[in-house]
Amino acid sequence: MRKIFLFLGFVLLTTINAYAQTGIGGNKSGYKKQGNTLYFNNTNGDVQIEFCSPYMFRVRASWNRKFEPDEHLMQENYTWPTVNYKVTDTKAGYIIQTSALIITVLKSPFIINISDSKGVMLSSEYVPDSKQNGGMHHIGDTVICTKDLMPNEHFFGFGERMDFIDQRNKLVKLNVGRGKSKNNLLGAYNVNEANYCPVPFFMSTRGYGIYLHNSSATEWDMGSKSDSEYSFKANDGELDYYFIYGPSFPSILNSYLSVTGKSPLLPRFAFGLHMGTYSGGTWGHEELTSDKYVIELARKMREMGIPVDILFLDSTWRLFGKKGGKGATTFEWRETFKDPKGMFDSLYAMNFKMVGLHIRPRFDNAKNLNLLDQAQAKGFTYPENGKPGEFVNFFDQQAADWWWNNGVMKVASIGAKFLKTDEGSAFGSLANESEKVGPTGKEVAQLHNVFPIAYAKAPYLKFQEYNHIRGFNQTREGYSGIQRYPFIFAGDWPSEWQYFAPIIKAGLNIGLSGVGYWAHCMGGFEHAADPELYMRWVQFGMFSPVAMVFGMDHPGYKEPWNYGAEALANFKKYDDLRYRLIPYIYSNAYTQYQTGMPLMRALVLEYQDDPNTYNITDQYLFGDKMMVCPVTVKGAQTRTLYLPAGVWFDYWTGKKYNGKQYIHVLTPTDQLPLFVKAGSIIPMQPAMKYMDEKPVDVITLDIFPYQSSSFKLYEDDGVSLKYQQGEKAITQITIADNAGRWELHIKKPEGNYTPAKHHYLAKIHWSGDKEPSTVTENKQTIKAISTAEAVNNTGGWYYDKTDQVLWIKTTNSNSEDITISFK
Numbered sequence: 001m002r003k004i005f006l007f008l009g010f011v012l013l014t015t016i017n018a019y020a021q022t023g024i025g026g027n028k029s030g031y032k033k034q035g036n037t038l039y040f041n042n043t044n045g046d047v048q049i050e051f052c053s054p055y056m057f058r059v060r061a062s063w064n065r066k067f068e069p070d071e072h073l074m075q076e077n078y079t080w081p082t083v084n085y086k087v088t089d090t091k092a093g094y095i096i097q098t099s100a101l102i103i104t105v106l107k108s109p110f111i112i113n114i115s116d117s118k119g120v121m122l123s124s125e126y127v128p129d130s131k132q133n134g135g136m137h138h139i140g141d142t143v144i145c146t147k148d149l150m151p152n153e154h155f156f157g158f159g160e161r162m163d164f165i166d167q168r169n170k171l172v173k174l175n176v177g178r179g180k181s182k183n184n185l186l187g188a189y190n191v192n193e194a195n196y197c198p199v200p201f202f203m204s205t206r207g208y209g210i211y212l213h214n215s216s217a218t219e220w221d222m223g224s225k226s227d228s229e230y231s232f233k234a235n236d237g238e239l240d241y242y243f244i245y246g247p248s249f250p251s252i253l254n255s256y257l258s259v260t261g262k263s264p265l266l267p268r269f270a271f272g273l274h275m276g277t278y279s280g281g282t283w284g285h286e287e288l289t290s291d292k293y294v295i296e297l298a299r300k301m302r303e304m305g306i307p308v309d310i311l312f313l314d315s316t317w318r319l320f321g322k323k324g325g326k327g328a329t330t331f332e333w334r335e336t337f338k339d340p341k342g343m344f345d346s347l348y349a350m351n352f353k354m355v356g357l358h359i360r361p362r363f364d365n366a367k368n369l370n371l372l373d374q375a376q377a378k379g380f381t382y383p384e385n386g387k388p389g390e391f392v393n394f395f396d397q398q399a400a401d402w403w404w405n406n407g408v409m410k411v412a413s414i415g416a417k418f419l420k421t422d423e424g425s426a427f428g429s430l431a432n433e434s435e436k437v438g439p440t441g442k443e444v445a446q447l448h449n450v451f452p453i454a455y456a457k458a459p460y461l462k463f464q465e466y467n468h469i470r471g472f473n474q475t476r477e478g479y480s481g482i483q484r485y486p487f488i489f490a491g492d493w494p495s496e497w498q499y500f501a502p503i504i505k506a507g508l509n510i511g512l513s514g515v516g517y518w519a520h521c522m523g524g525f526e527h528a529a530d531p532e533l534y535m536r537w538v539q540f541g542m543f544s545p546v547a548m549v550f551g552m553d554h555p556g557y558k559e560p561w562n563y564g565a566e567a568l569a570n571f572k573k574y575d576d577l578r579y580r581l582i583p584y585i586y587s588n589a590y591t592q593y594q595t596g597m598p599l600m601r602a603l604v605l606e607y608q609d610d611p612n613t614y615n616i617t618d619q620y621l622f623g624d625k626m627m628v629c630p631v632t633v634k635g636a637q638t639r640t641l642y643l644p645a646g647v648w649f650d651y652w653t654g655k656k657y658n659g660k661q662y663i664h665v666l667t668p669t670d671q672l673p674l675f676v677k678a679g680s681i682i683p684m685q686p687a688m689k690y691m692d693e694k695p696v697d698v699i700t701l702d703i704f705p706y707q708s709s710s711f712k713l714y715e716d717d718g719v720s721l722k723y724q725q726g727e728k729a730i731t732q733i734t735i736a737d738n739a740g741r742w743e744l745h746i747k748k749p750e751g752n753y754t755p756a757k758h759h760y761l762a763k764i765h766w767s768g769d770k771e772p773s774t775v776t777e778n779k780q781t782i783k784a785i786s787t788a789e790a791v792n793n794t795g796g797w798y799y800d801k802t803d804q805v806l807w808i809k810t811t812n813s814n815s816e817d818i819t820i821s822f823k
Contacts, residue, residue: 022137022138022139022144023044023109023110023133023135023136023137024042024044024045024047024061024063024110024135024136024137025042025043025044025045025110026042026043026107026108026109026110027040027041027042027105027107027108027110028041028042028043029041030089031087031089031094033087035082036050036051036052036080036082036083037049037050037051038050038087038096040105040110042110044063045061045062045063045064045065046061046062046065046067047059047060047061047062047110047136048060048067049096049103049105049112050080051080051083051085051098052080052083052242052255052258052259053080053081053083053255054083054084054085054098054099054100054101055098055100055101055244055245055246055251055255056242056243056244056245056255056258056259057101057103057242057243058213058240058241058242058243059112059136059239059240059241059242059243060238060239060240061136061143061238061239061240062238062239063138067238068237068238068240071215071450073215073450073453073454073457073479073481074213074215074260074450074453074479074480074481075213075259075260075261075480075481076259076260076261076481076484077258077259077260077261083098084098084099085097085098092106092107093105093106093107094107097117099117100116100117100245101114101115101116101117101122101245102114102115102116102117102119103115109133109135110135110136111124111125111126111133111134111135112125112135113125113126114208114243114245116207116245116247121150122206122207122208122245123147123148123204123206123208123243124147124148124150125145125146125147125148126148127146127147127148127228127229129226129228129229130146130226130228130229133146134146134147134148134229136239138239141235141236142233142234142235142236143214143233143234143236143237143238143239144231144232144233144239145231145232145233145239145241146229146230146231147229147230147231148228148229149222149223149226149227149228149229149230150206152205153168153204153205153206154166154167154168154204154205154611154614155167155168155202155203155204155205155222155230156202156203156249156509156512156602156604156605157199157201157202157203157209157509157512157513158172158174158198158199158200158201158202158220158509158513159174159195159197159198159199159200159201159479159509159510159513159515160194160195160196160197160198160199160488160490160506160507160509160510160513160515160518161194161195161198161505161506161509162191162192162194162502162503162505162506162509163191163192163194163502163505164505164615164617165505165508165509165512165602165604165614165615165616165617166604166614166615167202167220167222168222168223169222169223169224169227170222170223170224171219171220171221171222171224171225172219172220172221172222173195173217173218173219173220174195174198174199174200174217174218174219174220174449175195175198175217175218175448175449176195176196176197176198176424176425176429176448176449176451176452176477176478176479177195177196177425177429177477178190178193178194178195178196178425178491179193179194180193180430188492189493189494189499191499191502194491194502194506196425196476196477196478196488196490196491197477197478197479197482197488197510197515198449198479199479199480199510199513199514199515200212200213200214200218200220200232200479200480201256201480201513201514202220202222203246203249203252203253203512205608205609205614206247207245207246207247207248207252208243208244208245208246208247208252209243209244209246209252209253209255209256210232210241210242210243210244211241211242211244211256211259211260211480212232212234212240212241213238213240213241213242213259213480214234214237214238214239214240214241215237215446215447215448215449215450215479216234216235216236216237216445216446216449217234217235217445217448217449218232218233218234218235219232219233220232235445236442236445236446237446242256242259244256248608249512249604249605249606249608250595250596250597250605250606253512253514253595253596253597253605254595254596254597256514256596257483257514257596260480260481260483260484260514261481261483261484262483262484262516262592262593262594262595262596263483263484263486263515263516263517263592263593263596264470264471264484264486264593264724265470265589265590265593265716265723266470266472266486266487266517266546266589267353267354267469267470267472267718267719268582268586268691268718268719269309269310269353269354269690269691269692269718269719270309270310270353270354270472270546271546271547271578271582271585271586271589271691272307272308272309272310272353272547272578272579272582272690272691273306273307273308273309273310273547273548273549273575273578273579274308274309274310274311274312274474274519274546274547274548274549274550275297275301275308275310275311275312275548275549275550276311276312276313276314276420276521276548276549276550276551277293277294277297277311277312277313277314277550277557278313278314278315278316278552278554278557279291279293279294279313279314279316279317279337280293280294281316281336281554282314282316282552282553282554282557283315283316283552284554285316285554286316286320286334286336287336288336289316289317289334289336289337290336290337290338291336291337291338291339291340291342291343292338294311294313294343294347295343295346295347297311297559298311298346298347298350298352299350300561302350302351302689302690304561304572305572305689306560306571306572306575306689307575307576307578307579307687307688307689307690308352308575308690309352309353309354309690309691310352310353310354310355310356311347311352311354311355311356312355312356312357312358312418312420312474312550313355313356313357313358314358314420314550314552315327315358315360315422316334317333317334317337317357317358318330318331318332318333318334318357318366319332319333319334319335319366319367320364321364321365321366321372322364322365323364323365323372323390324362324363324364324365324372324390325362325364325390325436327360327423328360328362328363328364328372328390329359329360329361329362329363329364329407330363330364330365330366330369330371331359331366331369331371331407331408331410331411332366332367332368332369340411340414340415341414341415343415344414344415344416345415347415348415351690351693352690353690353691354417354418354472355415355416355417356416356417356418356419356420356472356474357411357416357419357420358419358420358422359419359420359421359422360422360423360426361391361392361394361421361423361424361426361427361451361455362390362391362392362426363375363376363381363390363391363392363403363407364390369410371406371407372390374406375392375399375402375403375406376388376389376390378402379399380392380393380396380398380399380402380403381393381399382395382427382439383439384438384439384440385439385440389438389439390436390438391426391427391438391439391451392455394451394454394455394457394458395447395451395454400454400458400462403458404458404459404462408459408462412463412466417463417467417472418459418463418472418473418474419459419463419473419474420473420474420475421452421455421456421459421473421474421475421476422475422476423476423477424451424452424455424456424475424476424477424478425448425452425476425477426438427439427444427447427448427451427452427455428440428444428445428447428448428451429448449479450479450481452475452477452478452479452482453478453479453481453482453485455475456473456475456478456482456485457484457485459473460472460473460485460486464721469719469720470719470720470721471485471486472486473485473486473487474487474489474519475487475488475489476488476489476491478515480514482515483514483515483516483517486517487517487518487519487545487546488510488515488517488518488519489518489519489520489521489546489548490503490506490507490518490519490520490521491525492521492525492526492552493520493521493524493525493526494524494525494526494527495523495524495525495526495527495528495529495530495533495534495551495553495558496524496527496533497530497533497632497633497634499524500524500533500536500537500540500630500632501617501618501632503520504540504617504618504620504630504632505617506518506520507520507544507545507600507620508600508602508617508620509602511545511598511599511600511601511602511605511620512598512602512604512605514596514598515598516545516589516592516596516597516598516599516600517545517546517599518544518545518546518600519541519544519545519546519547519548520541520544520548521548521549521550521551521558522534522537522538522540522541522542522547522548522549522550522558523537523538523541523549523551523558523563524537524551524558525550525551525552526551526552526553527553528553528556529551529553529556529558529563530634531563531564531566531567532634532635532669533634534558534563534567535563535566535567535570535571535669535670536630536631536632536669538560538567538570538571538574539570539574539630539631539672540628540630540672541574542574542575542577542578543574543578543622543626543628543672543674544600545598545599545600547575547578549571560572566669566670569670570669570670573670574672576687579685579687579688579691580684580685580686580687580688580700581682581684582684582685582691583683583684583685583696583699583713583715584623584625584626584682584683584684585599585623586714586715587623587683587711587712587713587714588623588624590714590723590728591623591624591714593723597624599622599623600620600621600622601620601621601622602616602620603616603619603620603621603627603642603644604616605621606621606644607644607645610644610645610660612642612644612660613642613644616642618630618632619641619642624677625676625677625680625681625682625711626651626674626675626676626677626680626682627643627648627674627675627676627677628672628673628674629641629672629673629674629675630672630673631667631672631673636667637666637667638664638665638666638667639664639665639667639673640662640663640664641662641663641665641673641675642661642662643657643658643659643660643661643662643663643675644659644660645659645660646659646677646678647659647677647678647706648675648676648677648678649675649676649677649678649680649704649765650665650674650675651674651675651676652671652674654704654765654767654803654804654805656678656767657675676704677704678704678706678707678709679704679705679706679707679708679709679735680702680703680704680709680711681701681702681703681709681710681711681733681735682701682702682703682711683699683700683701683702683711683713683733684699684700684701684702685699685700686698692718695756695758696756696758697756697757697758697759698758698759698760698761698792698809699713699758699759699760699761700760700761700762700763701733701744701746701760701761701762701763702763702765703735703744703762703763703764703765704765705735705737705742705764705765705766705767707736707737708734708735708736708737709734709735709736710732710733710734710735711733712730712731712732712733713730713731713733713749714728714729714730715728715729715730715731715749715753715755716728716729716753717753722753726751726752727751727752727753728751728752728753729749729750729751729753729754729755730749730750730751731746731747731748731749731750731755731814732745732746732747732750733745733746733747740823741821741822741823742764742821742822742823743819743820743821744762744764744818744819744820744821744822745817745818745819746760746810746814746817746818746819746820747817748814748815748816748817749814755814757813757814757815758813758814759809759810759811759812759813759814760809760810760814760818761791761792761807761808761809761810762806762807762808762809762810762820763805763806763807764805764806764807764808764822765804765805766799766804766805766806767804771799771801771806772797772799772806772822772823773823774821774822774823775797775806775808775820775821775822776820776821776822777808777810777811777812777818777819777820777821778812778817778818778819779819779821780811782795782796782797782808782811783796783797784796784797784798784799785797785798786798788800788805788807791807791808791809792807792809794809795809795810795811796808796809797809797822806822808820808822
């Protein structure tokens with residue numbers, strides 16, 4: 001506590017009153033305490049500090065002394081349990097203490113400094129060298145907060161960015177959209193300006209995060225102009241931010257998502273492959289489209305044994321009108337689709353789980369449907385310049401209902417089960433493929449960033465109710481809160497090497513920003529891909545949160561057989577592996593639902609105290625056990641990668657490495673460098689052509705034993721919302737070295753969901769000096785078998801001397817506890 005009082009005295013002696021008219025002013029009448037909230041009346045405005053937990057509080061400043069009402073697009077939760085805190089009123093300021101934080105509020109100038117419970121400074125607004133000093137200010141409609149930039153402080157988050165991971169010393173501008181230059185190379189393909197899904201949230205290596213709850217365009221100067229300060233500002237609206245103490249990044253992320261909402265569980269089949277198609281005719285080739293093409297594409301995937309579960313038809317399925325802008329949505333089928341319902345029926349007969357359609361948020365008229373005219377007449381479009389506009393007013397529930405009943409139901413009623421909601425960024429901004437700007441004005445500028453959320457939310461909830469299964473929606477744009485509706489794809493990047501590595505950065509940054517489900521177009525979207533690039537991009541794509549293949553390159557369309565035999569074999573290899581990894585992926589998806597830890601994790605998320613991870617942009621953890629290291633250089637025969645602290649195994653060879661070092665590995669074209677943490681237990685299912693093609697009667701446990709470790713296998717019905725009420729099964733699996741004898745324990749599933757019966761096949765990467773001598777299951781000796789294949793068919797155990805792998809098939813099933821012992 002003495003540290004805090006000394007700091008107060010120092011500030012009072014050295015700070016001049018530099019706030020002038022833009023600051024919030026000095027505190028003039030004490031404070032009022034009401035529940036979790038403290039109210040401060042200052043000379044130029046009012047401030048509220050509201051506690052959400054001992055680790056998190058909300059700061060709101062208003063110069064007109066009015067505070068905005070709650071909104072529910074960016075933020076989901078406004079209700080918090082009672083937080084115990086005490087306030088000490090000193091001459092210089094107020095000291096507010098929770099069990100985790102000490103918040104020092106100076107009275108004049110009114111600035112907020114935050115320390116941990118031991119008095120170690122986390123964040124300060126005392127910035128003596130600043131032109132306007134630290135703290136809260138406004139200049140016109142712009143609201144600003146300036147804070148001290150501490151030495152060795154680094155910042156991560158800010159949404160789907162393709163430029164950097166660590167944003168220290170950078171100027172970051174957040175506003176949904178992408179480059180404006182009409183030269184695509186400088187505009188739409190500008191990785192520095194790409195802003196499909198910005199998120200006004202960051203995490204600092206000092207152990208805290210800040211979420212700015214403001215929908216206007218924002219700017220974050222993270223030390224680009226000065227090494228002594230950083231600031232964040234919004235063009236309009238309220239200065240309203242959350243300070244979140246971790247100190248670990250996973251804890252910060254979890255708290256942030258307790259405000260904005262966590263990602264729901266996708267249907268289990270949605271973790272399989274998604275495939276998009278232009279139905280045989282992309283833009284400029286629309287006359288080549290047909291329902292026959294779509295059926296033949298699906299049939300070819302099945303005949304070639306390439307696993308896939310979800311198919312979507314991009315924009316050329318529908319007629320384009322003349323009034324609502326290029327590509328606006330008419331909901332009228334192109335004449336080349338002779339029998340759309342028959343197409344849907346054929347696809348579902350081939351065991352595709354969901355077939356979806358691409359749309360845009362503008363209505364248009366077609367030959368037989370005049371939805372734009374009808375919606376405008378009813379007032380269900382957002383006004384433009386005082387006249388009826390073309391955008392569906394998704395902020396109005398009546399308008400969203402009319403859009404669903406009169407537009408979407410025309411396709412849902414015959415078989416469409418989800419939408420790809422594209423071009424959300426066009427609301428209040430120049431669309432990528434149109435000369436139309438859409439609605440304008442101050443209100444529109446504040447709604448621009450949240451329009452993509454309202455746009456995705458409407459079909460997500462409507463289809464969830466209509467399909468009677470978990471909601472599903474694919475979208476390109478988003479903002480804080482989009483993770484609830486629930487997955488983003490990275491946009492229309494060309495099939496060129498220069499865009500491959502930035503796409504990986506986008507996935508890392510969006511995961512650091514609370515958006516767990518994210519996809520990209522394997523091989524790139526536009527142009528035909530170099531076959532080697534296609535192979536490398538597919539390897540990365542199959543180890544992404546959502547695996548999606550889709551392109552507009554005519555006539556290749558990123559269909560795997562169009563890139564050569566080697567590329568086809570590579571596609572099938574990694575697609576097969578993804579489907580086998582579904583138990584591992586799905587279990588980690590449940591962890592994401594619980595905690596917010598994304599499936600795709602930048603290394604800094606788990607190793608924030610290791611500066612070596614701060615700028616690693618081409619490696620990531622996939623779930624909690626596997627590390628993926630894509631190869632992003634054409635012709636590369638090797639690559640250097642970093643192994644964080646701990647012990648690591650090469651997934652392909654079983655070779656063991658000590659961590660906290662850089663290593664150099666071979667990179668054959670068909671091999672993705674893949675490593676697993678020592679002690680990893682990775683559950684896998686049998687190979688499938690589509691999800692649930694056959695019963696999961698055997699779960700393989702791919703184990704890399706080291707000391708002691710565990711894994712929680714998550715199971716549920718895979719499609720319903722019952723998991724939200726706790727209907728699930730958890731199987732606890734552990735392995736440990738017990739005085740020289742290894743013991744693998746597989747507990748009977750716990751929970752109120754009864755999973756299907758299955759046995760276990762343990763694949764143990766054995767690093768002992770000699771082969772095992774005895775193996776027991778529940779204290780009964782298991783017989784040795786001559787081949788691994790025989791073990792899988794009949795049970796027993798087998799040791800592969802060449803690969804140093806011990807195979808053990810259990811006699812017992814998941815209806816009882818199992819203990820396997822081997823030495």
